[in-house]
Amino acid sequence: MQFIDEAEIYVKAGDGGAGAVAFRREKYVPRGGPSGGDGGDGGDIILMTDERLSTLLDFRFKREYRARNGEPGRGRDQNGHAASELVLKVPPGTLVRDASSGEVLADLRENARRWVLAKAGRGGLGNMNFATPTLQAPRFAQPGTEGEEKRVRLELRLLADVALVGFPNAGKSTLVARLSRAKPKIADYPFTTLQPHLGVVQYKDGRSFVLSDLPGLIEGAHRGAGLGHRFLKHMARCRTIIHLIDASQERDLLADFAAINQELSLFDPALGRKAQVVAANKIDVPEGRERAQELRRKLKARKVEVYLVSGATGEGLPELLDATVSALDAAPMPMPLERDVNPIAQAEAAPEAEPIADEREIDRRAREERAPPLTGRRKDGVPKVKAAKKAGQKPPAPRGKRG
Numbered sequence: 001m002q003f004i005d006e007a008e009i010y011v012k013a014g015d016g017g018a019g020a021v022a023f024r025r026e027k028y029v030p031r032g033g034p035s036g037g038d039g040g041d042g043g044d045i046i047l048m049t050d051e052r053l054s055t056l057l058d059f060r061f062k063r064e065y066r067a068r069n070g071e072p073g074r075g076r077d078q079n080g081h082a083a084s085e086l087v088l089k090v091p092p093g094t095l096v097r098d099a100s101s102g103e104v105l106a107d108l109r110e111n112a113r114r115w116v117l118a119k120a121g122r123g124g125l126g127n128m129n130f131a132t133p134t135l136q137a138p139r140f141a142q143p144g145t146e147g148e149e150k151r152v153r154l155e156l157r158l159l160a161d162v163a164l165v166g167f168p169n170a171g172k173s174t175l176v177a178r179l180s181r182a183k184p185k186i187a188d189y190p191f192t193t194l195q196p197h198l199g200v201v202q203y204k205d206g207r208s209f210v211l212s213d214l215p216g217l218i219e220g221a222h223r224g225a226g227l228g229h230r231f232l233k234h235m236a237r238c239r240t241i242i243h244l245i246d247a248s249q250e251r252d253l254l255a256d257f258a259a260i261n262q263e264l265s266l267f268d269p270a271l272g273r274k275a276q277v278v279a280a281n282k283i284d285v286p287e288g289r290e291r292a293q294e295l296r297r298k299l300k301a302r303k304v305e306v307y308l309v310s311g312a313t314g315e316g317l318p319e320l321l322d323a324t325v326s327a328l329d330a331a332p333m334p335m336p337l338e339r340d341v342n343p344i345a346q347a348e349a350a351p352e353a354e355p356i357a358d359e360r361e362i363d364r365r366a367r368e369e370r371a372p373p374l375t376g377r378r379k380d381g382v383p384k385v386k387a388a389k390k391a392g393q394k395p396p397a398p399r400g401k402r403g
Contacts, residue, residue: 005156005234007059008099014042014067014083016121016144019129022075023137034131039123039144040070040080044116046087051111053091056156067118070144073126080123088117093159093237099151109159109237117152121145158196158234160212162324165235165264166244167217167256171281173197174311175244176213179321196234203325212238217263232267239331240275240324245295247280247308248288253295275331277307277323284310 017039024032045067065088071080096106096117106115124142131138164172176182180199197213212234235241243260245253257278265272278299280292289308296306307323309316 004055004057004060006153007056008063008151008153009059010064010149010151011045011118012064012066012149013045013118013120013147014069015146016040016042016123017070017072017080018143019124019126019141020073020075020078021127021139021141024076031136033136034127034138035075035077036126036128036141037073037075037077037079038126038129039073039142040082041123042070042120042144042147043067043083044085044120045118046085047094047096047106047108047115047117048087048089049092049094049108049111049113050089051092053089055091056094056154059088059154067120067147069147070121070123072144073123073141077126077128079126082123083120085120090154091156093157095155095157097153097155099153105152118148118150121147155233157237158198158212159210160198160234160238161209161328162201162240162242163212163214163235163238164242164244165214165217165260166281167246167260168215170244170246171311172213172244175281175309175317176211178311178314178317180211182213201321203321207325209325209328211242217260232264232271235264235271235274236268238274239333240277240327241271242320242324243276243278245278245280245292246282246288247292247295248282248285250287253280253291254298257295257299275327277320277327278304279307279309279316279320281309281311283308283315284313 019039020036022034022036024035026032045065065086067086068083070083073080090108092109092111092113094108095104096108096115097104106117108115122145124144127138127141130140164176166172176197176199179201182197182199196215199211199213200208201211202208214232214234217232241264243257245256247253261272261276264274280288280295283289283292292306292308296308299306305323307316307320309320311317
C-alpha cells in the first residue's frame with residue numbers, strides 16, 4: 001500500500017432546508033391558519049479516527065466532500081427531513097490544518113474520536129411558527145442557513161514512542177527487524193527505506209513500546225534534500241530518539257553525529273531538544289568496532305554515552321533497550337512542534353532555502369533531448385499536414401495518391 005501522509009481536501013456541510021409558507025385548507029375547517037413546516041437541518045461533516053487505517057490514501061483520489069442538504073418544509077405542519085451526517089475516517093495521529101493560514105484546527109490522537117470538521121446549516125422556520133393573535137396569517141418563513149465550507153490540509157503524524165534516525169544505510173531497518181516483528185526492506189544500498197515503518201518492541205515484564213524506522217537523513221534535509229525531510233514531522237509524537245551511527249564507514253563519525261543533530265534542530269527546535277540514545281552500529285565488522293570505541297571516547301568527554309551494537313548479530317541490544325526504556329521513563333510528554341504552534345512566524349524566521357536540483361527531473365530532460373523525433377501521422381502531437389503548413393512547407397501527399 002502506498003504511504004500517503006498529506007492530503008488537501010475541500011468540504012462543504014449541508015445547507016438547512018427552507019421553511020414553508022402554507023395554509024390549512026380543508027372542508028369544514030374555515031380559517032385553518034398557517035401550516036407551513038420547518039426545514040430540516042443539513043448534514044455535518046465528521047472526522048472520526050479509525051485504528052485500522054494507517055494512511056491518508058483515500059483522500060488522495062477524492063478531494064471534495066459535500067454533505068446532503070436538509071429537506072424544505074411542507075404544508076400540513078410537516079417538517080423537512082434532516083440530512084444524515086457525512087463521516088470521514090482518518091488514522092489516529094491526524095493533524096488538521098487550515099489550508100490558507102496553516103493554523104492547527106484539531107489534533108486527533110485517540111481511536112474512535114469524533115470531531116466536527118464542518119458544521120451544517122439549520123433549517124428555517126415555517127410560517128406556522130410566526131402566527132400571533134395580531135398576525136394570524138403570516139405569509140413569510142425563514143430560509144435555511146448555509147453550511148460551513150472549508151479547505152483543510154490533513155497531515156498524518158505516526159504515533160510512536162521512539163524514533164530511529166541516522167544517515168542512509170546505517171542499519172536502521174535491520175535493527176527494527178531484529179527488535180520487532182516488522183519486516184522492512186533491507187538491502188546494501190542507501191535509501192532502501194522509502195517510507196516509515198512501525199514495530200512493537202517487547203521488553204521485560206510484558207512492557208512494550210512502538211519503534212519507528214524513518215528514511216535516512218542527509219545534510220540539507222531540512223531544506224528538502226533526500227527523503228527524510230518528508231518524514232521528520234513524524235518525530236513530533238515520539239519522546240525519545242535512537243541516534244544510530246554506522247561505524248563501518250570510513251568517515252568522521254563525530255561529524256556525522258553533529259550533522260544529524262543540526263538537521264533536527266534546523267527542521268524544528270523541538271526535535272533538537274528531545275532525549276537521545278546514541279548507538280554505534282555494525283561492530284561485527286572488525287574496523288567498525290575500532291571506530292565505535294574511538295567515537296565512544298570522544299563523546300564521553302561531552303558526557304554522551306555511546307552504546308556499541310550490532311543489528312546483524314544482536315550484540316549489545318539488551319543494553320540499548322535498557323537505556324531506551326530508562327530514557328522513555330524520564331522523558332516528558334512530547335511537546336508540539338514550533339511550526340505547528342506558530343506556522344507563520346516559523347516560516348518567516350526560517351532562512352530562504354536554496355534550490356536543490358532534482359536528479360529525476362534532470363534525467364527526464366536528458367532523455368527527452370536524446371529521444372528521436374516523432375514519426376507517423378502525428379508530429380509532436382500535431383497532425384503532419386498542420387505542422388507542415390505552420391512551418392511553410394509542402395504537406396505530404398496522402399497514402400495511395402503519390403505520383
